[in-house]
Amino acid sequence: xxxxxxxxxxxxxxxxxxxxxxxxxxxxxxxxxxxxxxxxxxxxxxxxxxxxxxxxxxxxxxxxxxxxxxxxxxxxxxxxxxxxxxxxxxxxxxxxxxxxxxxxxxxxxxxxxxxxxxxxxxxxxxxxxxxxxxxxxxxxxxxxxxxxxxxxxxxxxxxxxxxxxxxxxxxxxxxxxxxxxxxxxxxxxxxxxxxxxxxxxxxxxxxxxxxxxxxxxxxxxxxxxxxxxxxxxxxxxxxxxxxxxxxxxxxxxxxxxxxxxxxxxxxxxxxxxxxxxxxxxxxxxxxxxxxxxxxxxxxxxxxxxxxxxxxxxxxxxxxxxxxxxxxxxxxxxxxxxxxxxxxxxxxxxxxxxxxxxxxxxxxxxxxxxxxxxxxxxxxxxxxxxxxxxxxxxxxxxxxxxxxxxxxxxxxxxxxxxxxxxxxxxxxxxxxxxxxxxxxxxxxxxxxxxxxxxxxxxxxxxxxxxxxxxxxxxxxxxxxxxxxxxxxxxxxxxxxxxxxxxxx
Numbered sequence: 001x002x003x004x005x006x007x008x009x010x011x012x013x014x015x016x017x018x019x020x021x022x023x024x025x026x027x028x029x030x031x032x033x034x035x036x037x038x039x040x041x042x043x044x045x046x047x048x049x050x051x052x053x054x055x056x057x058x059x060x061x062x063x064x065x066x067x068x069x070x071x072x073x074x075x076x077x078x079x080x081x082x083x084x085x086x087x088x089x090x091x092x093x094x095x096x097x098x099x100x101x102x103x104x105x106x107x108x109x110x111x112x113x114x115x116x117x118x119x120x121x122x123x124x125x126x127x128x129x130x131x132x133x134x135x136x137x138x139x140x141x142x143x144x145x146x147x148x149x150x151x152x153x154x155x156x157x158x159x160x161x162x163x164x165x166x167x168x169x170x171x172x173x174x175x176x177x178x179x180x181x182x183x184x185x186x187x188x189x190x191x192x193x194x195x196x197x198x199x200x201x202x203x204x205x206x207x208x209x210x211x212x213x214x215x216x217x218x219x220x221x222x223x224x225x226x227x228x229x230x231x232x233x234x235x236x237x238x239x240x241x242x243x244x245x246x247x248x249x250x251x252x253x254x255x256x257x258x259x260x261x262x263x264x265x266x267x268x269x270x271x272x273x274x275x276x277x278x279x280x281x282x283x284x285x286x287x288x289x290x291x292x293x294x295x296x297x298x299x300x301x302x303x304x305x306x307x308x309x310x311x312x313x314x315x316x317x318x319x320x321x322x323x324x325x326x327x328x329x330x331x332x333x334x335x336x337x338x339x340x341x342x343x344x345x346x347x348x349x350x351x352x353x354x355x356x357x358x359x360x361x362x363x364x365x366x367x368x369x370x371x372x373x374x375x376x377x378x379x380x381x382x383x384x385x386x387x388x389x390x391x392x393x394x395x396x397x398x399x400x401x402x403x404x405x406x407x408x409x410x411x412x413x414x415x416x417x418x419x420x421x422x423x424x425x426x427x428x429x430x431x432x433x434x435x436x437x438x439x440x441x442x443x444x445x446x447x448x449x450x451x452x453x454x455x456x457x458x459x460x461x462x463x464x465x466x467x468x469x470x471x472x473x474x475x476x477x478x479x480x481x482x483x484x485x486x487x488x489x490x491x492x493x494x495x496x497x498x499x500x501x502x503x
Contacts, residue, residue, distance in 0.1 A: 003129065010356030014364055019062050022055065023361045026063035027368045030070020035078055041071035042214040042327040042434070047395065049207065049335045050402030057339040058354045062361040064332045069121060069311045069362070073369045076113040076304050080106055092275040096292065096299030103295050108241035112249050112297055113304045114373040120257040120305035121366045124312025127261050128319075129359050132348065136320035139345035144456065145464050148449035149473035151442055154323050156477050157266065158435050159484065166484040169435050172426070176439025177446075179204055186444070187451055199411040206334045206440060208403045208416040213433045214327060215399045216416065217423020219392055245297045252282050252302030260306030264313020266325065274310040275303035312362070319343050319355060323442065327434035330441050 013019065026048075033044030045067050052060035080097035093113065100109040142150070155177075159170040182193045183203030194200040241249075259281070260274040282302040283292045292299050317323045322344030324330040333343060341351060348355045403416045426433040457463035464470050 006356045010360035013353050013357030014360035019059055022059045022063040023066050023365050024368055026066020027070040027365050030067035031074035031372055034071035034074020041068055043218045044071055045328055045331045046211045046215050047398045050405050057341045058357045060335055060339055061358050064335055066365045068328050072308045072311050073117050073373050080109045092279045092303040093300055096296045099295035108245055109300050111241050112301050114370050116253040116301045116305040117308040118366050118370045119253050120309040123257045124261045124309040125362045128312045128315050132316045132320045136345050136348045139321055144449040144452035145467045145470040148453055149470040151446040153473050153477045156480050158438055165488050167488045172435045173439045176436035177443040180440045180443030205412055208412045209419045210331050210334055210437055211399045211403055212416040212419030213423030216420030219395045220424040221427045248297050249301035252298045253305040256302040256305030257309045260309030261313040264310030274306040278302040278306035330438050
């Protein structure tokens with residue numbers, strides 16, 4: 001009954017005129033971000049953080065969350081109509097969605113995509129509503145040793161589940177940890193790595209780093225892509241699927257929702273992973289798997305449900321533990337920190353109006369999105385024709401104004417541009433910069449928990465062995481580290497042996 005009472009109070013918060021408006025703006029912008037190739041949900045959330053400065057924290061997280069799950073909806077539009085994924089999680093939708101569009105069934109693919117996304121989104125919100133408070137209550141029993149073990153495992157998981165190989169991802173994670181040490185030491189008050197620059201006393205701001213790498217860096221990379229866009233036309237009357245297509249989509253939608261939700265709990269590219277896993281499962285279960293890739297509705301329904309369910313799953317560790325598991329939740333955490341709110345074990349009990357207001361707003365946002373994504377498909381098709389030469393300067397201006405509006409600091413504008421170039425360079429050399437931002441957020445908490453543990457024990461590392469939870473997690477982390485190093489070593493060993501044989 002407490003859950004229903006809290007949810008009722010959440011709807012009282014979410015249904016205010018301002019919060020409904022912010023939810024609508026977030027969903028609309030998120031859909032547009034998903035539709036426009038090259039921007040993505042991370043840049044979309046980062047770009048709108050400055051607009052939240054005049055709102056309360058509840059309104060801010062409602063709008064930013066709307067962008068997050070709205071982009072999952074919108075990404076399917078370009079995949080189906082153009083064979084170009086609007087964001088990474090919609091890559092799999094291209095396989096069968098575009099083939100359906102070529103056969104004149106693009107409208108049915110869009111309908112099933114939106115319908116499956118709505119079902120998956122609703123089920124994942126239900127899971128978030130039930131599991132997040134339980135996990136937060138459990139985490140309340142954690143002391144510094146347990147928290148250190150959890151954060152350490154999160155960083156290693158981040159390295160093992162990132163886009164690149166473990167050996168390519170972990171150096172980027174270490175870079176984020178190093179950047180996080182710059183500034184005033186929170187325990188001793190000593191200045192570290194500031195080199196006499198007063199602007200660095202508070203450390204390097206997370207917002208200019210995120211907006212630079214994920215905003216400017218992404219649009220610089222997108223500017224190199226081909227601007228020739230061929231869009232398959234869809235009329236409103238063509239949006240309705242046949243009875244056979246509806247019956248064939250139910251199983252994939254429900255299976256994709258379950259898989260996506262639990263995969264979303266993992267750090268790294270859970271949205272992409274969940275959609276691929278769903279596609280593979282549906283292909284294995286199909287009576288005629290050879291037809292996948294030729295326009296099967298199951299190849300659209302399952303992956304689209306999975307990547308939307310993963311969005312709800314990713315919110316659980318973010319809100320209940322304060323551990324963002326992907327770049328988008330990391331940007332959302334930066335926004336909450338700017339508003340003076342820190343997600344974590346105490347978040348749900350200390351800020352119930354924010355948590356339950358967010359939960360209620362996600363139910364409302366899912367309804368808004370299914371209304372937006374079907375009747376307005378013609379509008380989004382026209383949006384795809386906007387030249388990138390117009391979008392690029394607009395995005396640059398938003399990044400510059402948004403960064404400057406936080407602290408009115410020209411130094412932070414320099415950080416913004418520097419990390420914009422860094423994000424672009426990392427993308428060119430095929431290194432994922434997102435783990436750096438996640439490590440930048442988690443690093444100070446990891447260091448603080450480690451040092452507090454040693455202060456409690458008088459400098460003895462045995463404190464980590466005295467806690468069964470901490471010891472178990474550290475052993476699992478060590479095993480995971482060894483497994484990833486071995487997994488990375490094997491392909492290199494094979495390449496060396498092949499090279500030697502060639503000589």
